[in-house]
Amino acid sequence: MISSFKKTGLILIVSVLFLTLTAPVSYAVDLDVFTMFGGADPASDAYQNAISEFESMYDVNINDDSSTMDDAVKVRIENAFQANNEPDLTMYFTDEQASPIINSNNVVSYTEEIFSEYPALKDRYLEDSLEQQRWNDGNIYGIPVTGFYEGLLINEDLFEKHDIPLPTNWENFMTAIERFNEEDIVPLGVGLGRIPHYMLEHAILVMGGAEQHNAGLKDGVPQGWIDGLNLIKKLYEMDAFPVDTLNMGWEQPREMFRRKEVAMLPEGNWALGALSENHDTMSILPMPVPPEGRGEYSSIIAGFTSGFYISEEAYQDEEKGEMVIELVKHLTSKDVMSDIVEANAGLPSVKGINVDDLEGLSEVEREGVNLANKAANIVLPTDAKISRPAFQEIVNGVPYIVEGEKTAKEVLESAREIEMEARRGEE
């Protein structure tokens, strides 16, 4: 005799199993797609339109699993590739963070396979954008979509209101910091405690110059890196940052900038989307270079660090293989790209798009893209030059440096040790 308790339990288990076995409707071709254009991303509408368009053009059903990128999602995607369970088309990072994807051997190499079959495809893209996708082994595994750029966003109206000259050179920059402090406005919006990233990158770039910045840590700690961190300390001691910067991330500085409580904000094009209502009173400039810095004023941190990966399995499949390529073509077509660029103000990866023609972009957004286009050097950010644990070591070390508890040299040498340990695996 089974007790009623067990009976209900059994019934429930059976019904649950039954529910899981309900099969979906099938189309000619089913494509699983993942992108970073999830729910709250500004480009999500443009992206959704693009896939609906695609579905009406071909007999394809797209299972879109796009999601905002956070740690849990990163883990999921990385593991999906590791477990041979990857989506057919995946948009993911193409910098250091890509190693789990590429090392899983489940992605197709464009250089080795796809470009030879589809030669016209390669020509669509700007050479620089493709080059940045090149992996350590010389191959290209990701097709770039939109790129990003970083710079110094400024609230022009605040400068005008208090009669302060724009920070187009170092002297003005220093003056601005002093003057804004007098007016009780935070000069530089940075959260040194949690996300000093953009400030970090700019500081190392202006003090070390593109060459030292790009050298990374593997051949020793470049002096420019030490100088860069010390620059941040100097700014901290000048009270350039918010009072509670040691407990801030990126959200608060940006919010304060929006509310005109911050004059200058080192950020990237993605921040422009959130600040759209202020675009008329905003401008974007490169980070000024101190006299003792080795960098050039027009060096910009920008690049393409994400792209579309095609699953090996999907590519080998007769029907899917072709469809996936068509989808990539569609998503990087001029029309779709224009829509996406208008939505997220990023750098287009394909030839033939002139941002000055895109009506959906504001003045400051165009300025930003042109900053990148006219730059003497385009440099990928610091976290693309060294391994993640090494970068995190520096990030964690910044508060200690500005508070005087550790020296920049100490922190960087510790980071270097971590970097060398990470590289030991790559033999």
Place this chain on the structure above:
Amino acid sequence: MMDKFKKIFVKSNIGRFFIYVFLIFWALTTIAPLVWVLNNSFKDTDQIMDSPFGFAESLNWANYQKAVERVDIIRSYINSFIMSGSATILVLLFGGMAAYILGRFEFRFKKFFTTIVALGLLIPAFSTIIPVYDLMIKLNLINTYPALILPHVASNLIFAIFVLSSYMSSLPDSIEEAAIVDGANRFQIFTKIIIPMSRPALATVAIFSFLWSYNDLFSALILVSDRSVRPIVVLLNEVSSRYGVDYGLQAAAVVLTIVPIFLVYLLLQDYIVKGLARQGSVKE
């Protein structure tokens, strides 16, 4: 005699007063956050940043509309209830069975099992997620209900066994022995005596198991991310992006997530009260 009674009466009243003061004070601290979240759900993000603790101007349902558009609300609720509900039922069933043994029997390898239970309490969720994910891939269960149900059963079993065995162990021997004399076997004792007598503890375990399963965002994102099976808690993740957190939307998402749980809790509340009434009439 009269003085003694007066003393008790007066003491009782003043004491009672202070008791209520303290209880109400604590209640205010626990209600305030909920009111705050509810209040914020009617503001948009700008208003929240401008005055995070001020009253909303009007009943602005925009955030709720946005939330409903972002995820398929009905589907997500159903998914949540199926997954968390199934997990809870299995936890009560298997947990109750194991707790009965561990709480009331002595046998050779008992210590082994109790140690494992204690061990289970210590395992951090972040360590188990990847091996569990790999396992689900091998069993081809990713993005199906069991993918989330099974690990949740396992982690809540620990808590269940802890609480239930403690409760069951303190139920008097005499009850079982009397039943055996009457010719009952262990199954019957378990289902007809022990379980009913453990109602309050079972309700407690049910509530918290359901709650933890329902609120578990991290595992849900990894094991059941597909739109057709994902639970409502995922909505909480969809409110943020590289562009920032939409605080108004998040507040609405929190409210939408809480409401069903609240109802479930009220339901189980009554169950506890009934259990107590029974308890009072049980003779030693």
Place this chain on the structure above:
Amino acid sequence: MRQFKGDKKVIIMFLIPAFAFIFIFLLYPLIRTFYNSLFYILQNTNPRYVGLGNYQKLITDAGMITAVWNTLIFMVAAVVIEVGVGTLLAILVNFIKRGAKFFRVVYVFPVVVSAAALGLLFSLIYNYRLGLLNTIVSWLGYNPIRWITRDSALWAVIAPVTWRYVGFYFVIILTAITKIPKTLYESADIEGASRLQKTRHITLPLIFSDIRISIIIAITGVTKVFSMIWIITQGGPMNSSQVLGTYLYSVTFQRRLFGYGSTIAVFIVLFGLLLVVLTNKLLKSDDNGGYGTPGM
């Protein structure tokens, strides 16, 4: 309790389902984690065998030492506040008739609301510029205070986390109190016992094992606490509010060191185990009338 021959079968059958789950979804991953702790694994690829190298790193890791120390402080606070206040509230609610149901529902609210929302709430309470605390402070005429600093951060996170779980232990202890037959209280009333006396001599002794369980759950819970702390301080500033749960997350998901992260996880398990054993030994009494309780 007297046991019979047929009991062996019952024991096995009743234990198998639960322990099957536990073995597959908790112990197997634990073993895998232990295995991983012997490797250097960056971003979950290319494992490189390092033997006990990660463990050597653990011993000299300043971040780890801080995390352990902070976790211990947290545990003491957790036991005193979560279990202490929870028990107090349960006892008080047990004394009153009117409104008991109301309190029972309301005290659990913080546990029902997601940690993320509460984390945001407290971030906004502590915020330097527009936080509730500083709003009150300036209203009173003083200068705004930095609530989250190196010295205050740990307590700034202990407060909300422990406050949150009070309701959880409240329910557990209240449930335990309901086990106590009303007749005991009735006879005490007749003899004119005060509430204090009733509590000391009836309630507390009879719920002692439940309190002990609660303490164990509280202590082990602290080893895993994460979300709220991460949102409010992310373990900072400068590691001052770093606990084991946040450190594990930081190493595994920020630094992407899965091997070392596994090592930390193993440490957490052993550390927690040690504390549970100690707690059990410390709280051993002539309790539970010989029925046996789980744990050691």
